[in-house]
Amino acid sequence: MDMEFTAEDLAFRDEVRAFIAENYPQELRGKQDEGDELGKEDFLAWHRILHKKGWVAPAWPVEYGGTGWTPTQRYIWSEETARADCIRLMPFGLSMVGPVIYTFGTPEQKAKFLPRILSGEDWWCQGYSEPGSGSDLASLRTKAVRDGEHYVVNGQKTWTTMAQHADWGFFLVRTDSDAKQQEGISFLLVDMKTPGITVRPIITLGGEHEVNEVWLEDVRVPVENRVYEENKGWTCAKFLLAHERTGIAGVAASKRGIERIKDIARSEQDGDRPLLANPFFKRKVAELQTDLTALEFTELRSLAGEAAGRGPGPESSLLKIKGSEIQQRITELALEAVGHYGAPYFRGFGEGDNEHPIGPDYAHRTAPSYFNMRKTTIYGGSNEIQHNIIAKMVLGL
Amino acid sequence: MDFTYNETQGMIRDTLARFLADTYDFDTRQKMIATDVGRDPGIWNALANDLGLLGAAFDEEHGGLGGGALENALLMEEFGKVIAIEPYLQTVVIGGGALKAVGGAQAAAHIPGIISGETIIAFAYAEPQGRYDLANIRTTAKADGSGYILNGHKGVVYCAPWATHLLVTARTGGSNRERNGVELFLIDANLPGITRRDYPTVDGNRASEVYFENVAIPGDALLAGGMDLIDRVVDEATVAVCAEATGVMAKLHEGTLDYSKQRQQFGQPIARFQVLQHRMVDMFMEVEQAKSMTTYATLHLDKPAHERMAAVSQCKAKVSRGAKFVGQNAIQTHGGIGITQELAIGHYFKRATLIEGQFGSADYHYDRFERLVIDEAA
Numbered sequence: 001m002d003m004e005f006t007a008e009d010l011a012f013r014d015e016v017r018a019f020i021a022e023n024y025p026q027e028l029r030g031k032q033d034e035g036d037e038l039g040k041e042d043f044l045a046w047h048r049i050l051h052k053k054g055w056v057a058p059a060w061p062v063e064y065g066g067t068g069w070t071p072t073q074r075y076i077w078s079e080e081t082a083r084a085d086c087i088r089l090m091p092f093g094l095s096m097v098g099p100v101i102y103t104f105g106t107p108e109q110k111a112k113f114l115p116r117i118l119s120g121e122d123w124w125c126q127g128y129s130e131p132g133s134g135s136d137l138a139s140l141r142t143k144a145v146r147d148g149e150h151y152v153v154n155g156q157k158t159w160t161t162m163a164q165h166a167d168w169g170f171f172l173v174r175t176d177s178d179a180k181q182q183e184g185i186s187f188l189l190v191d192m193k194t195p196g197i198t199v200r201p202i203i204t205l206g207g208e209h210e211v212n213e214v215w216l217e218d219v220r221v222p223v224e225n226r227v228y229e230e231n232k233g234w235t236c237a238k239f240l241l242a243h244e245r246t247g248i249a250g251v252a253a254s255k256r257g258i259e260r261i262k263d264i265a266r267s268e269q270d271g272d273r274p275l276l277a278n279p280f281f282k283r284k285v286a287e288l289q290t291d292l293t294a295l296e297f298t299e300l301r302s303l304a305g306e307a308a309g310r311g312p313g314p315e316s317s318l319l320k321i322k323g324s325e326i327q328q329r330i331t332e333l334a335l336e337a338v339g340h341y342g343a344p345y346f347r348g349f350g351e352g353d354n355e356h357p358i359g360p361d362y363a364h365r366t367a368p369s370y371f372n373m374r375k376t377t378i379y380g381g382s383n384e385i386q387h388n389i390i391a392k393m394v395l396g397l
Numbered sequence: 398m399d400f401t402y403n404e405t406q407g408m409i410r411d412t413l414a415r416f417l418a419d420t421y422d423f424d425t426r427q428k429m430i431a432t433d434v435g436r437d438p439g440i441w442n443a444l445a446n447d448l449g450l451l452g453a454a455f456d457e458e459h460g461g462l463g464g465g466a467l468e469n470a471l472l473m474e475e476f477g478k479v480i481a482i483e484p485y486l487q488t489v490v491i492g493g494g495a496l497k498a499v500g501g502a503q504a505a506a507h508i509p510g511i512i513s514g515e516t517i518i519a520f521a522y523a524e525p526q527g528r529y530d531l532a533n534i535r536t537t538a539k540a541d542g543s544g545y546i547l548n549g550h551k552g553v554v555y556c557a558p559w560a561t562h563l564l565v566t567a568r569t570g571g572s573n574r575e576r577n578g579v580e581l582f583l584i585d586a587n588l589p590g591i592t593r594r595d596y597p598t599v600d601g602n603r604a605s606e607v608y609f610e611n612v613a614i615p616g617d618a619l620l621a622g623g624m625d626l627i628d629r630v631v632d633e634a635t636v637a638v639c640a641e642a643t644g645v646m647a648k649l650h651e652g653t654l655d656y657s658k659q660r661q662q663f664g665q666p667i668a669r670f671q672v673l674q675h676r677m678v679d680m681f682m683e684v685e686q687a688k689s690m691t692t693y694a695t696l697h698l699d700k701p702a703h704e705r706m707a708a709v710s711q712c713k714a715k716v717s718r719g720a721k722f723v724g725q726n727a728i729q730t731h732g733g734i735g736i737t738q739e740l741a742i743g744h745y746f747k748r749a750t751l752i753e754g755q756f757g758s759a760d761y762h763y764d765r766f767e768r769l770v771i772d773e774a775a
Contacts, residue, residue: 001406001467003398003696072398262771282771286763289770290711297689304400318682384675391674395654395681 009072016080023049024086032085037208040123040165047089047120056118057094064102064110065118071303082252090162092124093117097170099243100187100236104228113168113189125163127171127190127214128237130156135385137172138181138234142216144173144188151175151188151226153196153219159379163199163212166192171216176231187233189225196220204375206368207345241381242316248380249323251296257330258289264337264362275337288329295322314393317386324376324383331370338363342370400692405462406471409453413475416448421479423741426601429482435603436482436559444483445514451489452512455497459508466633466698470640470691477644480741480748482602484517484556490637492518492564495581495630499620507562507583519560519586520634521551521607522627529757531566531627532576536609538567545569545582545619547590547612557605558595560586564620565609566627576624584614600748625702632709633698635756639691639716642752645745646684646720649727652742653677656731673730680726683719690715707769710762717752717759724749 005013025045031038050056058074060066069077098117101109116122133140142155153173163169169190176184190197196219202211228236262285265276275281299319335342341359346368357364377383391397402410420440429437445451453468455461462468469490476485493511496504510516527533536549547567557563563586571578590612593605620626654677657668667673694712697705724746728735735742753759 001399001402001692001696005398009398075398276771282767283763285771286714286767290715290763290766291686293693293711294686294690294715297693298685300398301400301689301692308401315685318685322682322686387675387678388671390678390681395674395677397654397657397668397674397677 078252122167125166125169127157157214182234185233187227187236205371249319331373335366335370473640474644477641488518519557536567543616547609551607581620710766714759714762720749
């Protein structure tokens with residue numbers, strides 16, 4: 001057991017650093033620095049660069065387009081991309097439906113969809129939650145009725161992130177209403193341009209348009225777009241959720257978040273000292289940093305287990321719980337740090353807007369971020385559901 | 398990076414686990430504690446000579462198996478699982494650690510005795526006024542010819558009643574709380590002028606107040622290195638105690654889980670209640686994080702002092718908080734039976750509680766971490 005990087009690891013780290021420095025889009029860097037809301041093309045710009053390099057899907061098996069990196073190299077990759085403040089790639093294709101397709105899909109599905117996920121040609125969204133089915137996902141009611149070589153889908157999905165940009169969606173639908181809840185669900189890949197689909201925005205507390213309602217009315221989906229067997233979609237759904245949770249710890253990004261808080265607290269004055277010298281504030285930073293170290297090493301232990309042949313299991317729920325709590329505490333502390341200047345409502349820089357916004361630059365997005373990040377303990381299976389998963393799968397309760 | 402134990406380490410762990418399973422059940426432990434001497438010396442002898450485990454963390458040149466901090470952590474975790482009252486921490490981790498650090502003739506003179514089980518070392522560092530500050534020392538070692546004269550009072554010296562040797566921190570110069578002038582001495586425990594007041598501790602161990610009155614010690618008792626050496630030795634001890642804590646906490650959690658499945662209320666096992674399920678999940682997460690932090694700190698012990706101390710403090714702060722959380726909730730979930738002497742669970746709770754403060758509380762270590770990492774950046 002050791003935590004040293006080998007000479008190869010260090011060479012890899014240098015290669016990654018140099019690559020990011022040379023290839024990360026300057027325009028995107030500028031928008032991030034100014035706190036602008038990012039659009040589809042912003043996300044795709046970095047995605048396409050990584051695809052060209054062959055680094056867009058490090059976690060995938062090599063035969064489907066993965067990098068074949070060791071767990072250490074994957075760790076270095078996430079560290080370096082966070083250090084350089086690279087945007088996070090959209091997970092819906094790369095981390096969610098991609099692994100489902102290469103694990104459960106037909107050869108035709110793999111050939112059709114995987115290359116387009118890698119290239120960024122298709123933007124994916126996730127049709128899971130419904131107005132009546134949040135934590136109790138298996139109670140979902142969106143119905144798919146077989147009609148020859150098609151399913152006819154009717155129902156409503158919600159909290160569908162970035163569906164406004166989506167070319168394709170993966171949907172959980174009920175194909176057997178008489179079976180036990182989990183046994184009557186199928187997993188469908190749906191072309192979002194199919195007639196009968198309506199996407200309506202939901203604006204969240206920070207003012208962002210991230211999530212949507214998706215209405216499906218007599219949407220015809222070819223049977224060949226069903227992944228895995230009919231009524232066995234829950235198997236895919238659970239697999240996907242476990243995969244979703246491993247990346248969700250967000251350690252590297254949170255490290256950068258804590259450094260940002262320290263920067264703010266060095267600039268903010270608290271009487272005759274910087275805020276960072278206030279013992280109460282400082283203690284909260286120290287606790288946060290310590291909890292993040294604990295999370296990081298828990299994730300590394302879990303990665304070591306994965307390398308030894310164990311897939312992401314129920315312990316990924318621990319990473320989700322602690323990771324999301326830390327993400328929230330970071331935004332909470334940032335908002336606390338900026339004091340009065342958390343209040344002005346910053347709408348972003350409009351076209352031709354020459355007036356400097358109110359308050360220090362670092363304060364602009366603290367309140368919206370704080371509000372926005374309340375989602376982390378709710379999405380991907382709420383933290384209470386994660387407790388249930390650990391209780392059942394790990395503790396045997 | 399590699400987070401797996403090698404084959405030898407796995408064997409060392411299994412050997413101790415099997416031995417303790419055979420020899421250290423809870424009733425046997427309670428009987429040992431109740432004897433006059435407060436332990437069974439046969440256990441220590443078997444660890445040394447039948448199993449060869451006391452050499453696990455020493456170099457081969459001293460007759461050891463070539464291990465180090467990882468082996469100490471593995472063994473301490475197993476000791477924690479049975480809340481062992483053996484002097485491994487004091488003798489091997491602390492005494493042995495100081496000797497390994499100074500090396501040379503002193504290491505060669507003492508380490509074989511540790512490995513064979515003959516030498517038992519107690520660490521006399523704390524003083525009544527000193528709290529967790531290792532340099533807050535009034536005990537003096539005055540140069541006298543080629544040796545020193547020791548005067549002072551050391552408090553709560555774990556294992557002192559059993560010790561053949563004392564590892565003592567004392568001031569050769571400088572004023573109270575000054576780092577300069579503090580030195581470490583390894584001395585015979587039975588020198589004239591040493592008196593002890595022995596007592597049991599609340600976690601089942603034995604300790605002493607140790608008084609030195611004009612104790613003449615030889616010059617080669619000095620383990621040169623001053624506060625830097627003491628900091629290092631105490632950091633190693635702190636991580637070892639955290640490793641012990643992971644064993645104690647795992648058992649607190651496991652015991653609670655088992656009990657909740659048996660205990661019936663409202664016509665069903667209390668394990669069915671979601672409020673208790675979620676609490677036991679929270680306990681599980683604290684145990685896992687304590688393990689992660691212990692690994693983290695163990696792997697930092699050979700780093701430069703600044704990094705090592707920051708990592709150890711993060712580890713101890715997290716483990717102290719976690720030990721409190723897991724211990725208190727283990728008792729709460731057991732209900733009334735948890736606060737009796739009858740069940741093992743309460744005894745694990747007592748050890749967990751003393752571990753919280755051993756070598757510094759969470760507050761002390763957050764302070765130290767802040768000084769090292771945040772103040773510097775401020």
